[in-house]
Amino acid sequence: MSDPHRHPTALIDPRARLADDVAVGAYAIIDGDVEIGAGTTVGAYTRITGHTRIGRDNVIHSHCSLGEAPQDKKYRDQPTRLEIGDRNLIREFCTMNRGTAEDTGVTRLGDDNWVMAYVHLAHDCEVGSHTVLANHATLAGHVHVGDWVTLGGFVGVHQFVQIGAHSFCGIAAVITQDIPPHILVAGNPAAPRGVNSEGLKRRGFTPEAISGIKQAYRLLYRQGLSFDEAQQQITELARQVPELQITAQFLAGSTRGILR
Numbered sequence: 001m002s003d004p005h006r007h008p009t010a011l012i013d014p015r016a017r018l019a020d021d022v023a024v025g026a027y028a029i030i031d032g033d034v035e036i037g038a039g040t041t042v043g044a045y046t047r048i049t050g051h052t053r054i055g056r057d058n059v060i061h062s063h064c065s066l067g068e069a070p071q072d073k074k075y076r077d078q079p080t081r082l083e084i085g086d087r088n089l090i091r092e093f094c095t096m097n098r099g100t101a102e103d104t105g106v107t108r109l110g111d112d113n114w115v116m117a118y119v120h121l122a123h124d125c126e127v128g129s130h131t132v133l134a135n136h137a138t139l140a141g142h143v144h145v146g147d148w149v150t151l152g153g154f155v156g157v158h159q160f161v162q163i164g165a166h167s168f169c170g171i172a173a174v175i176t177q178d179i180p181p182h183i184l185v186a187g188n189p190a191a192p193r194g195v196n197s198e199g200l201k202r203r204g205f206t207p208e209a210i211s212g213i214k215q216a217y218r219l220l221y222r223q224g225l226s227f228d229e230a231q232q233q234i235t236e237l238a239r240q241v242p243e244l245q246i247t248a249q250f251l252a253g254s255t256r257g258i259l260r
Contacts, residue, residue, distance in 0.1 A: 007026040007028070010029070027044055032051070034054075046062060058087065079097040083093035089113070092101075124243075150199070160255065165179075177257050180220065180259075216237055231248075
């Protein structure tokens with residue numbers, strides 16, 4: 001008897017573990033050690049392979065490639081993974097590669113993300129939750145993206161870059177250094193353009209919190225302070241503005257240097 005949730009042309013490896021109600025479209029291929037949670041739909045012509053875990057209630061559109069080997073010359077077929085959380089929308093022609101042994105071995109996408117067409121997540125990327133990755137946004141290997149980040153169309157992110165929570169990257173920005181939380185950047189190469197005030201208001205940040213974040217922005221970008229001086233003053237300010245604690249932690253953990 002045919003399965004009403006699976007198109008008869010779909011090819012599903014016996015090793016794959018799919019919840020009973022996972023819908024699989026025409027000519028899709030699910031190959032290997034793949035696990036897909038309840039309520040998820042897989043579009044036509046999509047291929048999911050490797051050691052890949054996909055959570056619940058995701059909508060994966062057609063022609064995506066999820067869990068393929070990383071584009072890394074050092075990769076030697078180690079059993080690395082791709083992990084995708086719950087309630088993500090993944091549009092057409094997206095590519096997400098699994099991790100490498102040189103890093104944590106995992107490429108990870110969190111929950112409730114809006115991933116538009118042709119987005120690429122390279123090996124070992126870590127993307128949080130509630131992000132928007134617009135068409136053709138491209139993340140090189142080992143990139144970390146915080147929660148509530150927006151990347152505009154055609155944004156390119158250099159390997160090992162960290163992008164802080166609640167930041168906004170304008171269309172076609174080229175990101176080569178770390179972006180602190182809460183700020184807006186744009187241009188090629190990207191440059192800081194202020195605080196992402198509108199996004200913060202939409203997420204319920206109070207006027208007082210936004211004022212404190214703007215003060216931290218001035219310390220980092222407008223008062224001629226060295227990085228160490230600005231970092232010290234922002235750490236002190238975070239004792240009064242709790243929303244700045246993630247900024248203080250981010251600055252302390254930056255490895256590529258802050259975009260300034």
